[in-house]
Amino acid sequence: MATLFDVPLSALTGQLMLGLVNGSFYAILSLGLAVIFGMLRIINFAHGAFFMMGAFFSWMCLNYFGVNYWWSLLLVPLTVGIVGVVIERALLQWLYKLDHLYGLLLTFGMALIIEGVFRNEFGVSGQPYAVPEALKGAMNLGFMFLPVYRVWVIVASLAVCALTWFMIERTRLGSYLRAATENPALTQAFGINVPVMVMLTYGFGVALASFAGVLAAPVLQVSPMMGSQLIIVVFAVVVIGGMGSIFGAIITGLSLGVIEGLAKLFYPEVSATIVFIIMAIVLLFRPAGLFGRAE
Amino acid sequence: MIKQLNTHLRKICFGLLVAAPAVQAQVSDGVVRIGVLNDLSGTYAGLSGPGSVWAAKQAVADFEPEKHGLKVEVVAADHQNKPDVGASVARRWFDVDKVDVIVDVPTSSVILAVNEVVREKNKVLLVSGGGSSDLTGKACSPNTIHWTYDTWALANGTGKAVVGSGGKSWFFMTADYAFGHALERDTASVVEKSGGTVMGKVRHPFPGTDFSSYLLQAQASGAQIIGLANAGGDTIVAVKQASEFGITAGGQKLAGLLVFISDVQALGLEAAQGLMLTAAWYWDMNDASREFGRAFAAANGGKFPTMAQAGVYSAVTNYLRTVAVNNDDGNGAEVVARMKAVKTEDKLFGEGSIRADGRKIHPLYLFEVKKPSESKYPGDYYKLLSTIPADEAFRPMSAGGCSLVTLK
Numbered sequence: 001m002a003t004l005f006d007v008p009l010s011a012l013t014g015q016l017m018l019g020l021v022n023g024s025f026y027a028i029l030s031l032g033l034a035v036i037f038g039m040l041r042i043i044n045f046a047h048g049a050f051f052m053m054g055a056f057f058s059w060m061c062l063n064y065f066g067v068n069y070w071w072s073l074l075l076v077p078l079t080v081g082i083v084g085v086v087i088e089r090a091l092l093q094w095l096y097k098l099d100h101l102y103g104l105l106l107t108f109g110m111a112l113i114i115e116g117v118f119r120n121e122f123g124v125s126g127q128p129y130a131v132p133e134a135l136k137g138a139m140n141l142g143f144m145f146l147p148v149y150r151v152w153v154i155v156a157s158l159a160v161c162a163l164t165w166f167m168i169e170r171t172r173l174g175s176y177l178r179a180a181t182e183n184p185a186l187t188q189a190f191g192i193n194v195p196v197m198v199m200l201t202y203g204f205g206v207a208l209a210s211f212a213g214v215l216a217a218p219v220l221q222v223s224p225m226m227g228s229q230l231i232i233v234v235f236a237v238v239v240i241g242g243m244g245s246i247f248g249a250i251i252t253g254l255s256l257g258v259i260e261g262l263a264k265l266f267y268p269e270v271s272a273t274i275v276f277i278i279m280a281i282v283l284l285f286r287p288a289g290l291f292g293r294a295e
Numbered sequence: 296m297i298k299q300l301n302t303h304l305r306k307i308c309f310g311l312l313v314a315a316p317a318v319q320a321q322v323s324d325g326v327v328r329i330g331v332l333n334d335l336s337g338t339y340a341g342l343s344g345p346g347s348v349w350a351a352k353q354a355v356a357d358f359e360p361e362k363h364g365l366k367v368e369v370v371a372a373d374h375q376n377k378p379d380v381g382a383s384v385a386r387r388w389f390d391v392d393k394v395d396v397i398v399d400v401p402t403s404s405v406i407l408a409v410n411e412v413v414r415e416k417n418k419v420l421l422v423s424g425g426g427s428s429d430l431t432g433k434a435c436s437p438n439t440i441h442w443t444y445d446t447w448a449l450a451n452g453t454g455k456a457v458v459g460s461g462g463k464s465w466f467f468m469t470a471d472y473a474f475g476h477a478l479e480r481d482t483a484s485v486v487e488k489s490g491g492t493v494m495g496k497v498r499h500p501f502p503g504t505d506f507s508s509y510l511l512q513a514q515a516s517g518a519q520i521i522g523l524a525n526a527g528g529d530t531i532v533a534v535k536q537a538s539e540f541g542i543t544a545g546g547q548k549l550a551g552l553l554v555f556i557s558d559v560q561a562l563g564l565e566a567a568q569g570l571m572l573t574a575a576w577y578w579d580m581n582d583a584s585r586e587f588g589r590a591f592a593a594a595n596g597g598k599f600p601t602m603a604q605a606g607v608y609s610a611v612t613n614y615l616r617t618v619a620v621n622n623d624d625g626n627g628a629e630v631v632a633r634m635k636a637v638k639t640e641d642k643l644f645g646e647g648s649i650r651a652d653g654r655k656i657h658p659l660y661l662f663e664v665k666k667p668s669e670s671k672y673p674g675d676y677y678k679l680l681s682t683i684p685a686d687e688a689f690r691p692m693s694a695g696g697c698s699l700v701t702l703k
Contacts, residue, residue, distance in 0.1 A: 011515055018507045123598075125341040125561035126531065131539070138541050144511065147539050219539070220504065221531050221561065225338075229504050264499075264508035269471060271508075272500030 007265060014144030015265045016258055021150045023257020024157035025212055029230065030237040030249040031161055032208035035168070038244035039181050039201040042092060042103035047234065048227030049114040050206045053080050054213020055222045056118060059127050069132035069218075073156075076214050077207035084206030088199050096198075111228070118224040126223025153215050160211060161250045168246055177201065236279045242292020252290060327367045327624050329355070329611060330394040332384060332409065333424055335373035338527050339401040341557040343424035346595050346604040347399045353590070354611035357642075363619035370394065376401075378408035385412040395624040396421060396614055399607050403427035403474065407434055414438050418627040421614060423606030426553065428690060431654040435697035437628040440635075442655045443606030444575045447690045449659075450478055450552055452573035452683045454485030456661040457520055457550050460680065465550075466518035467496035468509050468533060470525035475501065478552050479524040486522075494518040501525070506533040510540050519547060526553040531562055538566040555601040559676050564667040567676075571663050576602040576643060577677050583642040592674060599674040605643045610655075612641040647685065652697035659688040 029051060036044045057079060058072035067075065087110065095102045131149045138147045168174040179187045180194045188194045213227075220226055237256050241248030256275055263271040270277075282290060331351050333343040348371045360367040370392065374381035381400070388394035389412070397413060400406045401424030410430065413420040420439040422430060428447035430439060465486050469479040475498070483493050495516045497509045503525075510533070513521045521542070523530050530551055537549055551558075554572040578588025578599050587608070591600040617634045618624045631653070639647040639655065647657040662677035670676065692700050 008515075011511065014511050015508055018505075018511065021507075022505055119336060123341050123344075124336075124338055124528075125557050126528070128535070128561065128563035128566060130563070130565060138539075145514075145541050145545075147541075149539070150507075219536070221528065221535060223528065225528065226504075229502060261508055265512070268497050268499055268509065 010143035011265070012262075014146075015261045017141075017144065017146060018150075019258035019261020020254065021153050021257070022260065023254035024154050025216060025230070025253075026234055026237050026257050027161055027250045027253030028157045028212045028215075029209060029234045030241065030253045031164060031246065032205040032212075033234060033238045034241070034244055034246055034249035035164070035208070036202055036205035037238070038246070039177060040088075040092070040096065040103075040198055041100060042095070042107065042202075043100055044202075044205065045104055045108040045231070046087075046111040046114065047107075047205075047209050048229075048231030049111040050080055050084065050209040050227070051213040051216070051230065052118065052224060052227035053083070053114065054210025055129070055217040055220075055226060056122070056127075056213075056224075057210065058214045058217050059129050059222045062129070063127075069214075073211070073214050077211040080210035080213075081203040081207030085199055085203040087206075088202040092202065093195070093199075111231075115224050115228060122224060124224065126221035126226070129217040129222050131218040149218060153219070156215060157212070160208070164208070165246055165250065233275050236275045238289075240275075240279050240282045240289055242289025245289065245291040245293075248289060248291025325366060326393070327360070327365055327396075327615070327618055328388075328392065328394040329367065329369045329614075330385075330388045330392075330397045331369060331371040331399050331607065332374055332381060332388075332397050333371075333399040333401055334376050335371070337376050339376065339424065341561070341598075342527075342555040342601045343399050343401045343603050343607075346591065346598065346600060347424065347607045349591065349594055350600065350604045350608040351398060351611050353587075354608045355615070358612060358615045358619075360615065360619075363615075364622065365615070365619055367615065374400070374402070374405050374409075376405060378404045381405035382408040382412050385409045386416075389416040389418055395419065395627075396630075398422075398610055398614075399424045399603070401425050401603065403429075406430060410434060410436055410439055413627065416627070419614065419624075419630050421607075421610035423610055424603040428695070431650075431652045431690070432695040432697055435652050435695070435699055437653075437699060438631055440610070440631060440649055440653045440655055442610045443602050444659070445654075445689070446474075446478055446553065447481055448575075448688055449573045450481035451485050451690070452659045452661060452688060453522075453550050453552055453571065454482040454491075455489050456573070456681050456683065457548075457571055458486055458489040458491040462520040462548060462550070463491045464518045465491060465493050465520045465522050466513045466516045467493065467522045467524050468506070468513060469496055469498050470501040470503075470529055471498040472501050474526070475524045479522070482522055482524065482552055499525070499529070501529065503529050503532065506536050507540060509533075510537055510542055514540070514542055514545070514547065520550050521547055522550045522552060523554075524552050527558070530554055531558050534558075534562055534570055535566045538568075543569045555603065556599055556676060557601050559664055560598060560674075564665060564670055564676065567664045568666045569664060571661065571680070573659050573661050573683070574602045574677075575657060575659050576605045577660065577662065577679075578605070578674060579677070580679075587643060588674060597673065599676075609639070609641045609644045613639045650692055652692050652695055652700050654689055654692070654695075656685050656689060658685045659683040 057076045061067035061072045135149045184194050241252030263274040331348045334340050351369045355367045372384045396419040398421045406425040414436045422441045423443045426446045428445040430441045467479045469475040549570045551572040559567045635649045661680045
């Protein structure tokens with residue numbers, strides 16, 4: 001059998017696939033963060049909490065209302081997105097004029113409160129969420145046994161990432177958004193309602209996080225801590241990609257997933273830190289991140 | 296300015312008041328006060344937490360203290376899995392609130408801290424939720440009884456029984472910190488002693504979020520048994536993903552080295568089926584435990600009691616019996632010595648005994664998690680594979696290095 005550094009090639013390909021799956025989660029989460037930071041200049045520390053809410057809402061939909069996975073995929077991001085809009089109107093909008101630190105503190109506090117409420121209500125062990133019937137089973141790829149659901153995760157998140165990128169970079173609405181980021185006052189002078197755009201952007205970023213949560217529910221345990229475990233890595237991904245860069249977030253998310261997957265194979269002990277090591281190196285040479293522009 | 300500062304101060308004081316742990320303070324003598332000290336809201340709240348408080352209160356109610364001329368109160372506090380918080384709650388309980396005995400206490404680092412305070416104040420510590428086998432080893436104390444289980448017993452029980460039932464080759468998935476390493480080391484040595492082999496291991500970061508990579512490596516190793524030397528959320532996600540990747544369906548079996556029924560309930564049988572584990576107690580073993588299990592589930596949102604929670608019931612029952620006989624709860628070391636001198640007995644654990652090193656002795660059981668089709672009613676999770684007799688279940692006293700034993 002062909003080997004690379006004593007590891008059979010088949011095992012290597014398997015790990016690369018798994019890395020891609022995890023990378024998809026990183027990509028979609030860091031995309032939401034990047035969109036929010038790009039428009040609002042808010043470092044959204046509550047992102048992990050919204051991811052967790054997405055998973056929990058889909059669990060609740062199934063167990064309380066009998067709403068299945070596919071409807072959850074649509075309804076949950078909408079609901080959580082509305083929660084995001086309410087938070088933006090009620091709290092965040094007062095902070096735009098202040099230092100970034102205030103937004104960070106507010107969202108961090110919110111994350112703690114949201115997690116605390118869920119922990120109090122549902123305990124810490126979490127709830128099981130079954131893989132939907134249509135995506136059950138696995139494919140034997142010869143080199144590995146790949147669950148169909150994982151393939152779906154890659155497909156769904158790539159599609160959402162591509163759509164988001166297209167919307168922001170290639171449509172009229174996207175151009176307004178970008179204009180509002182560059183120069184809010186001037187954009188407003190052209191008759192565009194900037195505060196509403198900002199509000200919708202936050203809602204959209206939050207909806208992205210909860211969409212990832214719905215996707216993750218059948219793979220991970222639906223537990224109150226699931227977001228906080230992931231969010232730190234996702235922040236590192238955004239920093240490496242460059243704060244606010246849409247394309248950077250997607251590419252960095254996917255490739256760091258793969259790199260982490262390789263670390264798990266060759267030297268598992270470093271797999272939890274590899275992303276941060278890369279972050280440190282990138283910041284040394286490109287302080288604005290790989291795809292970011294220095295301001 | 297001053298007025299503003301004043302308002303701020305008032306707010307802060309109010310905040311502190313609200314945030315202070317809920318410890319009931321009452322000073323009166325002639326009352327036996329039982330303090331349940333555990334994790335009421337964090338990682339270990341499911342296996343101990345409010346359920347242990349319920350179990351302690353139930354034990355008091357079933358004991359009917361007024362018939363023995365006793366007045367008993369149960370208080371509870373959250374140690375937040377922090378040794379300093381645990382130790383300071385213990386001090387306040389002893390000095391101010393006149394607590395006589397502390398029970399439960401999961402989280403090894405916290406137990407070791409509380410253990411010292413209890414010894415210094417000459418009170419009693421009955422550990423059920425915590426597992427560090429050091430408590431009856433180098434950290435043993437004349438004031439402490441380790442009631443329900445310990446890591447050595449679980450590793451030994453699972454390792455020996457699984458090899459005995461044909462699981463000869465092992466692969467370990469180990470949480471990369473002291474607890475995981477110790478669990479892996481203890482189990483591996485038992486596996487090898489019993490004639491099995493260790494084919495490989497992988498150390499995963501703690502806490503882990505995705506285990507698929509390691510599972511693939513375990514699958515490729517071709518080992519019959521994948522030993523999970525981790526706990527709580529790590530074990531849950533690893534088991535869930537093992538079922539997703541068809542590992543259990545492919546003939547490999549998972550052996551959990553520290554699994555509670557709360558973990559199995561959180562996973563659901565679909566994902567957890569086939570998992571092998573060792574426990575000191577399961578609710579569906581006899582009529583008395585079934586009655587307790589159902590009452591517990593009814594009062595705790597459908598969750599079934601873990602061995603740790605049942606152990607709290609058992610420990611409190613036996614403690615109260617000893618105290619009632621002599622009508623004295625003052626001298627902790629004396630109470631513990633008297634408890635060691637008699638057989639233990641209660642409706643959940645049956646008859647047992649307490650060794651000189653503070654180890655409570657009873658049989659352990661090797662279970663396998665049922666398939667969903669085999670489960671007939673709520674909480675019907677385990678089938679019994681074998682019983683590990685009481686005299687083989689725990690580490691021999693001579694091997695622990697407890698000073699209470701060597702002094703004799």
